Amino acid sequence: MKNKLKDIESILDEIPSLTSNLLTFAEKAASYYQYPIGEVINHFLTNDLKKARSYSFEMTEQRWLLNPESDLQLAGNATKQKKIMAWMQNSAQNSWGRDDIPSNFTKKDLSNLIEKKLLLECYVEKMPANFCAIEPSLPLNEQQQQVLDSIQQHLNTFHAHLLHGVTGSGKTELYLQIIESVQSQRGQVLVLVPEIGLTPQTTERFKRRFGPAIRTYHSNLNDTERRETWEHARRGLAHIVIGTRSALFANFKKLSLIIVDEEHDISFKQQDTFRYSARDMAILRAQLEDIPVVLGSATPSLESLHNCEKPIFSYHALTQRATKQPLPELVLTDIREQPLHEGLAPDTIARIEHHLSQQQQVLIFINRRGYAPVLMCHSCGWVAQCQRCDANYTIHMDPPHLHCHHCDHQRKIPTHCPDCKSHSLIHLGSGTERLLSATSQLFPEYKSIRIDRDSMKRKHQLQAELSAITDKEYDIVIGTQMLAKGHHFPHLTLVVILDIDQALFSYDFRGTERAFQLVSQVSGRAGREQQGGEVVIQTHQPDHFMLTALKKYQISQIYSQLLEERERLSYPPFGYLAVIRAESKYPQQALNFLNDIFASLEQIPQAQQTMHLMPPTPAPMEKRAGRYRANLLLQSRTRTHLHSVIKQLIPTIESKRAYNSVRWSIDIDPQDLL
Numbered sequence: 001m002k003n004k005l006k007d008i009e010s011i012l013d014e015i016p017s018l019t020s021n022l023l024t025f026a027e028k029a030a031s032y033y034q035y036p037i038g039e040v041i042n043h044f045l046t047n048d049l050k051k052a053r054s055y056s057f058e059m060t061e062q063r064w065l066l067n068p069e070s071d072l073q074l075a076g077n078a079t080k081q082k083k084i085m086a087w088m089q090n091s092a093q094n095s096w097g098r099d100d101i102p103s104n105f106t107k108k109d110l111s112n113l114i115e116k117k118l119l120l121e122c123y124v125e126k127m128p129a130n131f132c133a134i135e136p137s138l139p140l141n142e143q144q145q146q147v148l149d150s151i152q153q154h155l156n157t158f159h160a161h162l163l164h165g166v167t168g169s170g171k172t173e174l175y176l177q178i179i180e181s182v183q184s185q186r187g188q189v190l191v192l193v194p195e196i197g198l199t200p201q202t203t204e205r206f207k208r209r210f211g212p213a214i215r216t217y218h219s220n221l222n223d224t225e226r227r228e229t230w231e232h233a234r235r236g237l238a239h240i241v242i243g244t245r246s247a248l249f250a251n252f253k254k255l256s257l258i259i260v261d262e263e264h265d266i267s268f269k270q271q272d273t274f275r276y277s278a279r280d281m282a283i284l285r286a287q288l289e290d291i292p293v294v295l296g297s298a299t300p301s302l303e304s305l306h307n308c309e310k311p312i313f314s315y316h317a318l319t320q321r322a323t324k325q326p327l328p329e330l331v332l333t334d335i336r337e338q339p340l341h342e343g344l345a346p347d348t349i350a351r352i353e354h355h356l357s358q359q360q361q362v363l364i365f366i367n368r369r370g371y372a373p374v375l376m377c378h379s380c381g382w383v384a385q386c387q388r389c390d391a392n393y394t395i396h397m398d399p400p401h402l403h404c405h406h407c408d409h410q411r412k413i414p415t416h417c418p419d420c421k422s423h424s425l426i427h428l429g430s431g432t433e434r435l436l437s438a439t440s441q442l443f444p445e446y447k448s449i450r451i452d453r454d455s456m457k458r459k460h461q462l463q464a465e466l467s468a469i470t471d472k473e474y475d476i477v478i479g480t481q482m483l484a485k486g487h488h489f490p491h492l493t494l495v496v497i498l499d500i501d502q503a504l505f506s507y508d509f510r511g512t513e514r515a516f517q518l519v520s521q522v523s524g525r526a527g528r529e530q531q532g533g534e535v536v537i538q539t540h541q542p543d544h545f546m547l548t549a550l551k552k553y554q555i556s557q558i559y560s561q562l563l564e565e566r567e568r569l570s571y572p573p574f575g576y577l578a579v580i581r582a583e584s585k586y587p588q589q590a591l592n593f594l595n596d597i598f599a600s601l602e603q604i605p606q607a608q609q610t611m612h613l614m615p616p617t618p619a620p621m622e623k624r625a626g627r628y629r630a631n632l633l634l635q636s637r638t639r640t641h642l643h644s645v646i647k648q649l650i651p652t653i654e655s656k657r658a659y660n661s662v663r664w665s666i667d668i669d670p671q672d673l674l
């Protein structure tokens with residue numbers, strides 16, 4: 001045996017990559033989500049660690065400082081450079097590293113200022129920065145102070161807090177003051193946000209308050225940047241890490257607090273491979289680390305609200321805006337039998353014109369990218385459908401093409417109908433592109449911008465445009481969910497919400513809850529400063545219970561009715577779900593596979609006694625990206641019984657050698673049944 005042993009060539013890590021707490025965390029996560037432990041541990045490691053690449057952590061960092069001897073005046077057209085200089089001159093710091101500088105100031109901008117000798121460059125040894133509050137804390141109102149006092153009583157032990165605050169109630173300020181309390185004990189803080197698009201603005205807010213030693217962690221960073229943050233957290237150099245769900249698995253030297261902002265957001269659920277919920281796993285990690293976790297939202301999930309009935313969860317409510325401004329007035333516009341101009345009702349157009357004439361900004365929200373969702377032949381009724389999915393192509397005009405948003409397939413827009421050869425092709429419905437064109441025609445004297453995933457592709461582009469909106473460089477903002485939450489536009493007084501009806505009648509039992517959360521979050525962008533706000537919701541269903549209750553701000557009534565429905569059906573939070581998903585490139589193959597699994601399930605006595613068994617069905621969108629999909633839904637009143645049955649079932653699933661072409665997965669606590 002000795003002659004088979006190999007020499008150790010080098011030591012990759014001076015410090016263990018995973019602590020004992022992280023290994024326990026990985027084991028519990030793997031057990032709960034029924035996923036291989038090795039694959040779970042992969043999520044805890046950066047790419048270079050997975051590939052066993054050596055890594056040298058630089059102990060020095062590049063910094064910039066103002067040149068006190070320079071008296072050069074920048075030319076009038078150097079607008080960007082003037083902004084940088086003004087920002088630095090107004091900053092409380094005397095030097096800045098890359099992480100201290102706003103993301104829309106590029107390295108090239110700084111190099112230009114160095115060439116003009118306005119800035120000096122130096123390299124200094126990396127040290128844990130002394131925590132200090134640069135900007136002073138804002139005064140808290142009575143509700144905020146009560147919440148802060150309550151949370152401060154549990155800073156040295158595990159406790160879960162649900163912070164339910166209406167939009168604009170000052171949740172972020174509370175986060176900052178809670179962090180100050182933790183930092184006084186020199187602990188580290190992890191702040192989870194649901195989307196990468198929210199990370200830059202959250203980071204800027206935190207930097208204005210706390211200065212250096214804040215790092216970000218998300219998938220838009222390259223391998224080197226992610227490893228840098230990982231190392232800063234592990235060595236205690238980063239006091240605060242702000243990131244998306246993957247940041248949950250970073251190694252911290254002294255993690256003392258976890259904050260999950262917008263805890264209800266579906267983006268916290270990983271939808272492929274290791275299908276974990278970052279919100280739920282944040283609670284588990286806090287429990288293992290014996291530290292507090294704060295879940296914040298203007299529209300908490302029903303699961304989190306229900307958990308507040310347990311002794312380990314505390315409920316904190318903020319029912320008024322920090323600015324003392326009232327919540328915006330909600331107007332339900334019944335569009336039945338009304339003539340619509342590119343989706344906009346006459347009353348809506350009049351309200352937009354009124355707010356614009358008052359020098360205020362308007363947000364038009366539609367959760368659909370592209371120009372129109374359907375291309376149809378007016379002569380024979382042919383519809384442009386994706387051949388790889390059970391879905392229609394979306395029409396895009398910038399640049400012109402047809403695009404399937406499910407499999408990403410693209411093709412040219414046809415000049416005539418392939419069935420009847422007619423040239424009478426029409427566009428049905430509206431998307432962000434079409435609305436931008438419509439507002440440019442309706443309000444030509446006002447400047448419009450479109451914010452969606454198609455229009456914000458360049459690095460730092462989104463942050464730059466959000467800053468431009470804040471500075472009132474645009475009058476009309478048209479956008480998707482990218483604008484629904486977390487943004488503060490001081491001059492925005494009118495929000496128009498289009499096409500909400502489809503969300504009210506979703507196949508998913510969470511559909512109404514999600515529609516309520518979306519409308520509430522978008523509405524919260526209006527009237528956050530001195531001017532009052534107004535929200536117009538166009539609908540064919542003005543009598544829908546959710547809309548009528550929301551109009552009167554009877555939020556508790558909405559939650560009560562949704563909880564009653566869930567309890568009656570034994571759906572979460574009163575029951576527990578898992579979905580076994582299967583897909584194959586052959587029709588019926590995935591469904592046949594799940595029918596075999598279902599037959600095996602019926603032979604397990606515990607499943608018969610403790611679960612509600614429903615035969616497998618084709619997925620709501622059966623064909624996607626060229627593969628046919630089916631689902632088997634497992635439902636139980638108790639989590640223990642559900643997991644026990646699944647554990648017994650897995651060996652049976654793995655033994656189905658006749659279905660080698662079938663891909664399958666198990667989704668515990670699914671957030672999407674599609």
